[in-house]
Amino acid sequence: MNFDWDVLVQAAKKAMGSAYAPYSKFPVGAAARVADGRFVTGCNVENAAYGVALCAECGLISQLVLSGGGRLTHFVCVNGSGDVLMPCGRCRQLLWEHGGAELEVLTSSGVRRMDEVLPDAFGADDLA
Structure with missing residues (x-):
């Protein structure tokens, strides 16, 4: 499947515009596609x-959980300049929980699967 990453990046940029970052002055926006579209x-x-x-x-x-849950398939986050960011370790764990190994993450070095981002x-x- 050929995914349109630009749509996702634009959604992340729009979300970043709502960030509340008065201390760090480092707004971040994130966007993801869910398996149901x-x-x-x-x-x-x-x-x-x-x-x-x-x-x-x-x-x-x-928002994912509130809107009905599901599995994330594609993810990106951006900074205040719109540059793609790598999620921090804590957030990689959150993404793993809701996207698993197959989740595709847009990084500054290209698209990587979650099992590459969090080996x-x-x-x-x-826990089983």
Whole structure:
């Protein structure tokens, strides 16, 4: 399947425009496609107590669950300049939970599967 990454990047840029980043001045937007064709987005939300800030991926996963759940198939996040970012380690774990090894992630070095982005990942199967 030939996926239109530009549509997803534009959705992430739009989400980034809603970011609340008064402390770091580093707005982030994220967007993903769900297996059923829906798109979900999120933006980072900072807090004066820095440790409780929410990454854009957290909002995206919340929107996914709130809108009916499902599996993520394609994902991207961008910074305030619209440049593609690699998700942090915490967010890679969130993405693994809802997209698994097959989730395709647009990175600054091209499209990578989640099992490349988070090798030897811990997941629900490890709890069985």
